[in-house]
Structures are given as structure tokens and as C-alpha cells.
Amino acid sequence: MGQLDGKVAIVTGAGRGIGKATAITYGREGARVVVASRTPATTEAVARQIWDAGGEAIGIACDVGHKDQIFAMVDQAVAAFGPIDILVNNAQGFGTEANPQKSTVFVSVQDTDDVELEYTFRTGAQATLWAMQAVFPHMKDRGGKIINFASAAGMTGDPGNTSYNIAKEAIRVITRTAAREWGPLGIQVNTVNPFLRTDAWENWEKARPEDVRKYADSVPMKRLGDPMKDGGPLMVFLASDGNSYMTGSDFNLDGGWEIHA
């Protein structure tokens, strides 16, 4: 028996990193998984990995910066697997639409560029809102679990990260607002703030080695988390029936970084 048997889950940004680890873990726990991400080849590869491990999945290419693609992806997911029980808003774009980046390009507040802010906000906060709106008709009569991704960077006002911080803090407030509005309908909405080693970390390390080493050294548990080993169990719990009474909350998946002195 899996903890997510019979559930249908969408995971955005599931081609790599935390999204991929979440999709694979959900597949192992019995969910039918929609692997939604920007690069078609990676969505197919992750879906195939889930099938090879005995699970069920489909890959759908979806650039979350485009509302029509999000709504089309949810329609396709429902047509394949039925109503959605779990939505994980994990994708986040960086840079600009014309020149996307793998992570933040650090610039100070006074130099923050309108075009970069618009793209970061659109692929983070607006995409999260759009996906929540797209699954709402499927959750409003039967409840559901929505897990959004924010960041300690936003919570602490990480210098040089203005656009990202704005997008991530907006996601936390969208979470709390929907938790209050949709609580009576049994839709639980929570936020995860991770500190896990992924490609994004490797890129931050290249851009700001000193700062990133300081971040990593200040984790009380003295290691960076692993998306599968450390992230998977929390992601499963938040999506499962065991999470029956938590909504509008932040879960700091960060080895205690948020409370470091």
C-alpha cells in the first residue's frame, strides 16, 4: 500500500531537481503523476523512470510562464487520469523570457531590471496562482492538497536577489490567502522553503562561492539536504491523507537554516 494510492498529482518543474525527486517519490507511493516541465525530453524521461519503477505517469511539456499552457496541461492531466488531488507548484524561471537563466543573476535593488522582474514574477507567483486556479474546479467539491515553493531568500531579504525575493514572498501570501478562502472546501495549501542540493545550488555556487559556502556552513545540521532522501518524505506527507489539519503553513526543509543565529 502506498501513501498516495488512488491520487492524481501534478508536479511542475519536474524535469530536474526537487520537482523530479517529488514526482518519482509520488510515483513510488502509488500516485498517478503528471510530470509537467519546460523541456519535453526531461518530462518524458522522468515519466518513463516512474513507469520503469512500477508506477504510472505522463509527461506534459508546459512552460508555466504562459497561462494558456498551464490550463491546457491541467485539462490534459484530467483527461488522462481524472480529477486532480495534488498540485505541486515547484517550477520557477529566472532571467528573462528571451534569455532564461538557470538561477538568479545577482544585481542590487537599484539595478533590478523591469523585464527580469516581470519574467521572474510571472513564472513564479503568477504561474503558481494560475495553476491553483486551473485545478480549483477539480478540487472544490472533493478537497485537495496544494504545495507551493517559496524560499528562505525571500524570507530573509537575500541581497542581490530582489526579483526572486518578490516572487517567492508573493507565493507565500497567495498560499495563506487561498488557505483561508478554500479551507471550508477541504483544500489545504502549504508552502515549502527548501535548502536542498540541486542544479540551482551548483549555479549559485558558481556565481557567489563565498556567500553560498557561508549559507551552507550555517546550516545547523551541517549538510545540504538531498531532494530524494530529505525532501521526498515531507512532500509525500503534505500530499497524503495524514496531513489532515495543516494549511497556510510554511515548512522549512532546511536543516534548521531559518533559525541559525
Ligand SMILES: NC(=O)c1ccc[n+]([C@@H]2O[C@H](COP(=O)([O-])OP(=O)(O)OC[C@H]3O[C@@H](n4cnc5c(N)ncnc54)[C@H](OP(=O)(O)O)[C@@H]3O)[C@@H](O)[C@H]2O)c1
Ligand atoms: N534548491 C534549493 O535549495 C532551493 C532553495 C530555495 C527555493 N527553491 C525553490 O524550489 C523549487 C525547485 O528548485 P530546484 O533547486 O529543484 O530547481 P532546479 O534544479 O533549477 O529545477 C527547476 C525545474 O523547473 C523547471 N522550470 C524552470 N522554468 C520553468 C518554466 N518556465 N516552466 C516550466 N518549468 C520550468 C526546469 O525545467 P528545465 O529542465 O527545462 O530547465 C527544472 O526542471 C524552485 O521553486 C526554487 O525556487 C529551491
